[in-house]
Every structure is written in structure tokens, then in C-alpha cells.
Amino acid sequence: MSITYLEAICAAQARALAEDPRVFIYGQDVGAFGGAFKATKNLAKEFPGRVLDAPISEDAMVGAAIGAAMEGMRPIIEMQFADFSTTGLNQIVNQAATLFWRTQVPCPITIRLPAGGTPGGGPFHSQSLEAIYAHYPGLIVMTPATAEDAYSMLLEAVAIDDPVIFCEHKYLYYHCKAEGLPTEAMPVGKARIDRAGRDLTIVAYSAMVQDSRAAAEELAGEGVEIEVVDLRSIKPLDTDTVVASVARTGRLLCVGEAWPWGGVTAEVIARVATEGFGLLDAPPQRLNSKDTPIPYHPNLWTAHRPTVRSIAAAARNLLRM
Amino acid sequence: MVLARLLDEKMASLYRGGKIHGGVFLGRGQEALSVSVGLSLRKGDVFAPLIRDGAGRLAFGEPILDAVRTYLGSSLGPMRGRDGNVHRGQPRRGLLPMISHLGAMISVVNGVLMARRFKKMSGDVGAACIGDGGTSTGAFHEALNQAAVEKLPLVLVVANNQFAYSTPNERQFACANLADKAAGYGVAAHEVDGTDLQACLQIVGRAVALARQGGGPQLVVAQLLRLCGHGEHDDAHYIDARLKASPLGRDCVQAAEERMWREGWADKETTRRWRQEAAQLLEETVAKVQKEPAPDPYREDWRPLASRHLIERFETYPVLETL
Numbered sequence: 001m002s003i004t005y006l007e008a009i010c011a012a013q014a015r016a017l018a019e020d021p022r023v024f025i026y027g028q029d030v031g032a033f034g035g036a037f038k039a040t041k042n043l044a045k046e047f048p049g050r051v052l053d054a055p056i057s058e059d060a061m062v063g064a065a066i067g068a069a070m071e072g073m074r075p076i077i078e079m080q081f082a083d084f085s086t087t088g089l090n091q092i093v094n095q096a097a098t099l100f101w102r103t104q105v106p107c108p109i110t111i112r113l114p115a116g117g118t119p120g121g122g123p124f125h126s127q128s129l130e131a132i133y134a135h136y137p138g139l140i141v142m143t144p145a146t147a148e149d150a151y152s153m154l155l156e157a158v159a160i161d162d163p164v165i166f167c168e169h170k171y172l173y174y175h176c177k178a179e180g181l182p183t184e185a186m187p188v189g190k191a192r193i194d195r196a197g198r199d200l201t202i203v204a205y206s207a208m209v210q211d212s213r214a215a216a217e218e219l220a221g222e223g224v225e226i227e228v229v230d231l232r233s234i235k236p237l238d239t240d241t242v243v244a245s246v247a248r249t250g251r252l253l254c255v256g257e258a259w260p261w262g263g264v265t266a267e268v269i270a271r272v273a274t275e276g277f278g279l280l281d282a283p284p285q286r287l288n289s290k291d292t293p294i295p296y297h298p299n300l301w302t303a304h305r306p307t308v309r310s311i312a313a314a315a316r317n318l319l320r321m
Numbered sequence: 322m323v324l325a326r327l328l329d330e331k332m333a334s335l336y337r338g339g340k341i342h343g344g345v346f347l348g349r350g351q352e353a354l355s356v357s358v359g360l361s362l363r364k365g366d367v368f369a370p371l372i373r374d375g376a377g378r379l380a381f382g383e384p385i386l387d388a389v390r391t392y393l394g395s396s397l398g399p400m401r402g403r404d405g406n407v408h409r410g411q412p413r414r415g416l417l418p419m420i421s422h423l424g425a426m427i428s429v430v431n432g433v434l435m436a437r438r439f440k441k442m443s444g445d446v447g448a449a450c451i452g453d454g455g456t457s458t459g460a461f462h463e464a465l466n467q468a469a470v471e472k473l474p475l476v477l478v479v480a481n482n483q484f485a486y487s488t489p490n491e492r493q494f495a496c497a498n499l500a501d502k503a504a505g506y507g508v509a510a511h512e513v514d515g516t517d518l519q520a521c522l523q524i525v526g527r528a529v530a531l532a533r534q535g536g537g538p539q540l541v542v543a544q545l546l547r548l549c550g551h552g553e554h555d556d557a558h559y560i561d562a563r564l565k566a567s568p569l570g571r572d573c574v575q576a577a578e579e580r581m582w583r584e585g586w587a588d589k590e591t592t593r594r595w596r597q598e599a600a601q602l603l604e605e606t607v608a609k610v611q612k613e614p615a616p617d618p619y620r621e622d623w624r625p626l627a628s629r630h631l632i633e634r635f636e637t638y639p640v641l642e643t644l
Contacts, residue, residue: 024439050439055470060428060463067432070412073439075432090460094420095429097625102404105412106627137625161627189631236633 003180005144006173008151009039009112011181013076016158017047020074023158025051026061027078027112036080037114037173058088065109066096074158075109082113082167083127096163097138106161110154116169116207116257117305122296128206128258128289133165134235134267140164141235142188145209147178149232152185160188169207176210191238193245197227200251200315203242203268205231208255208306215311226315234264242268243276250281253318257305260288282321287314322352322518323592324599325376326574328385331603332392336553341392343405348373350548351480353573354513356380357521358448358478361529367433369417369426369449372407373480373547377450383416389606395613402616424451424460427477431464434473446532448476453493454485456502465538469506474532476539478525480515482547483569487559500542508538515545516569518577546570 003011016023025040031053034041044051054061058079065075079085085092092111099107117126134141140162144150150168157164169176186192194209195216204212209230216226229245231237246252252272254265265286272284289305306314329347336345348355351373359380362368368381379385390398391409400409400418410418417433419426430447437445455461456479468475479499483490496502503510509531513524521543528539546569550557564570581587587595624632 055463055466057428057463057467059425059460060431060467063425063428063460063464064432064435064467067417067429067434068436068439069432070417070429071433071436071440073436087459090422090425091428094422095425098420099412100627101625102400102408103410103412103418140626140628140631160631162631187630236631239633 001180002177003147004174005147005150005168005176006037006039008147008178008181009154009168010041010043012151012154013040014043014046016074016076016155017043017050020158022072022074023050023076024068024073025076025078026054026065028054028056028080030054030078035078037170039078039112039114058084059091062088062091062096062109062111065111066091066099066107069107069109070099070105076158077109077111079111079113081125082115082129083124085111085113085129092133092139092163092165093136097136100162101138107163108158108161110157110164110166112166112168114170115167116171117294117301118170119298119301120296121170121294121301123293126294128167128256130165130167130234131258131263134264138163139235140188140233141167142233143167143206144232145172145194145204145206145230147176148182148185152182153188153232156185156188167206171207172210186232188233189236189238191232191241192230193241194228194230195226197225197249199224199226199249200253200319201227201229201242201245201249202253202255202311202315203229203231204255205234205264206257208257211306211308212255212311214308215315218308218312219315224315224319231264237267237271239271239275243272243279246272246276247279250279251318252280252284253311253314254284254286255306255311256286256288258288259291260286261291263288282318285314285318287311322356322376322574322577323595324385324602325352325356325379327596327599327603328375328388331607333553335392335607342394344552344554345392346372346407346552347549348375350546350573351482351515352376353518353521353577354478354480354515354525354543354545355450357518357525358450358476360522361526362446362448365415365445367415367417367430367445367447369419369430369447371419371426371450371452371455373452373482374450378416381416382414383411385602385606386610387411389610390613393610394615395610396616397613422460423455424458424464427451427461427464427475428467430475431468431471431473434475435471444533446474446476446529448478448529450478450480452485453479453481453483453490453499454488456499457493465506465508465540468538469508472537474535474537476525476528476532476541478541478543480543480545482545483564484547484560486551486555498542500540503540506538506540508540509536511539511541513541513543515543516571516573516576518573519580544569545573548572
């Protein structure tokens with residue numbers, strides 16, 4: 001029976017609640033309503049008193065999670081949209097991220113960020129903020145691209161003794177499916193070769209893996225074999241797998257839906273340039289969204305972010321270099 | 322209170338002698354209120370002190386060694402040179418280490434109390450201290466509202482010392498009294514003269530008892546005056562001499578001492594001996610800590626995560642090469 005990325009997230013939370021009495025979920029509308037995207041559907045009923053509606057107070061939501069974690073709990077915080085996590089930024093980056101380093105007391109909290117664009121989302125319901133969180137020491141940042149990873153990585157996020165920013169893509173919620181729940185998984189921190197190839201490496205994460213794979217299929221028709229690397233987590237970032245792929249292909253294109261400035265694609269290129277400069281047959285390239293707020297109208301939105309078409313075009317361009 | 326006052330004076334003197342990295346922040350004038358919070362709490366309770374709560378920390382049970390080690394950056398202190406001065410604590414013992422962002426500790430106390438409720442533990446109280454300036458933050462609002470919604474046994478103690486750094490009350494808030502805010506959150510309010518130790522013990526003690534009995538969050542607002550600068554780098558020239566001469570400017574330590582003499586609870590010889598003993602303890606503690614090793618950047622564990630297997634090598638190597 002197939003399962004969507006969103007159902008996988010709900011199932012992972014149900015399993016975490018069932019298996020670990022330390023787990024609770026706290027967020028806006030997550031209780032009886034089941035969450036804005038229904039990622040906590042039926043959980044309040046199944047686990048009475050452990051799935052709590054929060055006031056619209058992102059700062060206090062995260063602060064309370066930190067206090068509960070100090071007491072040995074394993075809270076999962078649902079931000080209604082990744083965009084709203086910035087009103088809880090202080091607690092995440094200054095309190096949660098520094099706690100272990102300052103005191104040796106771990107801070108096992110999971111903050112779920114429904115991230116990324118959907119048509120009609122507009123400037124404040126579309127953001128991809130992984131780079132901001134990855135910038136701060138003390139946080140783990142996961143960006144699953146498949147329903148299998150959404151499930152297994154969320155379970156691992158809850159089990160990890162550090163604060164985890166779990167970026168789940170809203171487009172993948174419904175448009176990404178698995179045959180069933182996975183029974184085994186790669187460890188967090190390891191990137192995955194999504195598609196093997198010999199001519200060019202595309203490094204992507206989250207929803208851009210799907211689009212990069214589609215672009216690779218398109219180019220396969222032109223006799224080009226593209227390798228797609230799914231980073232899975234951007235912090236830690238699996239430099240070794242990326243460099244090994246570039247060693248095979250000699251060409252690197254990094255694709256990210258987030259804004260370009262100082263982001264994940266820049267970090268990947270910096271690492272490959274530092275550690276694998278001699279492996280490159282052409283200048284490393286990257287493709288990000290445009291450096292503007294995210295537009296509302298689908299015509300503008302599809303031009304704003306990387307698409308299968310623009311990824312394929314960037315790959316063709318790089319192959320000519 | 323006496324030990325806290327003398328500890329402050331010792332740290333100020335070390336600061337002037339260039340022996341302290343960073344700032345020194347005193348609780349001068351706030352000891353009566355602060356000590357009342359520490360004394361009203363008991364084992365199992367949780368306490369999030371702020372920068373002027375040296376007295377409350379000692380009363381709650383923080384070893385004086387923790388304070389001196391953190392100020393002097395000893396590698397044996399609870400923060401091991403990674404954080405300094407008032408940014409110290411021992412979460413496992415219910416003493417939360419403040420971050421500098423005001424209001425941020427209140428919801429963390431809420432979270433501890435929510436965890437206790439999940440674990441079916443009852444009877445514990447959480448106390449958080451803040452100043453008049455901190456009441457203007459969004460974090461203060463969110464956390465007090467959260468505590469009220471969750472009906473948590475939180476005691477939020479506001480020391481209105483009339484100035485947030487240099488900013489006076491009239492540029493900080495427009496309500497007649499900070500205690501008036503309590504009604505808007507649906508929580509109980511208590512007001513107290515923060516220069517009067519006995520009143521503070523009584524009112525803070527009552528608020529803690531009410532919270533413990535299930536009365537929900539309690540907001541305590543104390544009126545007092547900061548009898549020092551924001552930190553020792555600040556001469557507080559902006560505090561009007563008339564304010565200092567007003568009842569608000571009364572020194573709570575001196576007032577408590579005089580009261581004890583007046584009531585015959587302790588004679589002058591006894592209080593003199595207390596000071597002497599406190600001073601001696603301090604001298605010994607400082608001498609001991611000054612001999613302790615400073616943190617060594619070559620031996621420092623630069624990994625910021627508890628999950629050792631998720632550390633990137635990129636996060637660990639640069640320091641070795643730049644030093």
C-alpha cells in the first residue's frame with residue numbers, strides 16, 4: 001500500500017509517541033484539529049494529553065520544549081509554516097543550540113518546519129530556511145527528499161540528543177509517495193546516490209531531488225548520464241559522498257530552492273573547491289531561487305525557483321563548458 | 322544577603338584590577354527580593370535567576386564556587402570558561418543558566434513544569450526573575466500567557482529597579498503599575514516593597530505557596546532602586562540624586578541589619594561576625610579559584626553536539642591550524 005510523504009510524517013510521529021513515553025507534540029492546531037496540513041491527524045485522540053495545542057507563540061513554544069527536554073522529555077514542535085519559525089528564532093539559535101555546549105546537558109528537541117514553495121503560497125508561506133539554521137553551531141538540519149526518509153529521519157530526529165530542525169517540504173507532502181514504510185534506513189549524515197551517472201553531478205536536497213532526477217531523465221534521452229546526490233541532511237553535510245561523485249563525473253551543479261546568498265549550494269561548492277578542486281573539469285555551478293521575496297502568482301513563482309526545465313538547461317550549459 | 326553583597330564587591334574589585342574577562346553585574350539593592358525567591362523555593366523546584374540574583378542563587382543552593390569560577394573563567398566551573406559571569410547554572414539541580422536575551426528563560430521554566438506534569442510529578446514550583454525592562458519583550462508576554470493557559474505553578478518575579486540600563490520607567494512602559502499587567506493575562510498579582518526583607522519574604526513566600534497549591538501563575542512586582550550601574554563599567558550618572566534619597570533608594574541589606582538590631586534578633590557583634598565569616602569564605606574561595614587551570618584551547622573539546630557521530634570534521638579542524 002502506498003504512503004505519501006505527509007502520511008509518513010504522521011506515521012513516524014505516531015510511532016514515536018507509541019514507543020517513547022518521553023515524546024509529546026506541541027504546536028498550533030496540532031490537537032483535535034490534526035494540524036494545518038493534518039500531519040498530526042488523529043494523534044491527539046490516540047495519545048490523549050500528549051498532543052497539545054499551543055498559543056500563537058513560537059518563542060514560548062520552543063522555550064517550553066527546551067525546558068521539557070532538560071527534564072528528559074523528547075518534544076516535537078510543529079511550526080505551522082517554516083516561515084513562522086523566525087519568531088521563535090531566538091530560542092532555537094541562542095537557547096537550544098547553545099545549551100549542550102554551555103552546560104553538557106543535551107537538548108533533544110525536534111522542530112518540524114513545513115517548508116518550501118507551493119503555487120499561491122506567496123512570500124510568507126513558502127520559505128526554505130535550512131541555511132539560516134545550519135549557520136548556527138549546535139543544530140542538526142534534516143531535509144528529507146523521499147517519503148521513506150521523511151519517516152525514518154523523523155524517528156531518528158526524535159532519538160537524537162541534539163536539537164533537530166526537520167525541514168519537510170510541503171510540495172512533497174502530497175506529490176511524493178513510497179510503496180510502504182521503510183524497515184531500514186541509511187544513517188543521518190550520509191548522502192545518498194539517488195541516480196547514478198558519469199557525466200555530471202547534481203547535488204540537491206528536499207524537493208529539488210525530485211526535480212533534478214526528472215531533469216536527469218530528460219538528459220538521459222540526449223545520451224548524458226547525470227548522477228544525482230541527495231544530501232538528506234544539510235548539517236551534517238556529507239562532503240565525502242559529494243567529492244567522490246565529483247571525482248567520477250568532473251562536473252558539479254548544486255540545486256537548492258532556497259535563496260542563493262551564503263546558502264547550502266554555496267557551502268557545497270566551497271567544500272568541493274577546497275577539497276576536490278583538481279577533480280573539476282569545469283567551474284562548479286549552482287542554481288537557486290531568485291534573490292527576491294517569493295512571489296504569489298504561479299506564473300511568477302515557477303520562474304522564481306529552479307524547475308525541471310531550468311535544471312536541465314543549467315546541466316546542458318555546464319556540459320558545454 | 323551579606324555573602325551576596327560581599328561577593329559582588331569582591332567581583333567589582335577584581336574587575337577594577339583587570340582580573341575579570343568581560344563585565345561584572347551587581348545585585349546591589351536587590352538582595353532582599355532576590356534572597357526571598359531563593360529562600361521560598363525548596364529542593365525539586367526550578368529557578369531561573371537573572372543578572373542581579375546573586376543572593377537568590379546562593380539562597381537556592383548555588384555553591385559560591387560556581388559564581389567565582391564562572392567569573393574567573395576557571396575550567397573547573399560549571400561553564401568551564403565557555404560562558405561567563407552571570408550566565409551560569411546547573412540545570413540538573415534546577416538552576417537554569419540564563420541566556421542574555423531577556424524574557425527567554427520564562428518559557429523554559431514553563432517547559433520544565435510541563436515536563437513535571439507529564440511525569441505526574443506535582444508540588445514543584447518554578448520561579449523566574451526579570452526586571453522592568455524585560456517586561457517589554459515579546460518573550461515575557463508569550464511565556465506569561467503560556468503559563469496562564471497551561472495553569473502552571475510559575476512565580477514570575479519582576480524587580481522594578483526603575484532603570485533598564487539607562488532607560489527609565491517612563492520610556493519603558495505606560496501602565497500605572499507593572500502589576501496591573503497580571504489581570505490581562507488572568508494571573509494573580511502581588512506587590513511588594515523590594516527594600517524591605519521581611520515584606521519580600523512574606524509576599525514572595527505567599528506567591529510561591531499559592532503556586533504550589535495549584536493557584537496558577539503568580540506575578541510579583543517589587544519596587545526598588547538599582548544601587549549601582551547596569552554593570553561595573555557604568556557609573557549610573559543618569560540616576561537622579563533625589564531618587565537615590567527617596568525610600569526606593571534605601572539599602573535593603575543595611576535596612577535588614579538595622580531591623581535585626583532593633584528587634585534584638587541579632588546584635589551588632591553578631592552581624593559583624595557574619596560579615597567577617599562571609600569575607601573570609603570569599604577570600605579563600607577566590608584564592609583557590611585563582612590557582613585553578615584556565616581553559617586550554619588545545620585541549621578544549623570543540624564539538625558543539627551531544628551526538629558525537631554527527632560532528633563534521635569541518636567543525637573541528639580549523640582551530641588547530643589557526644592557533
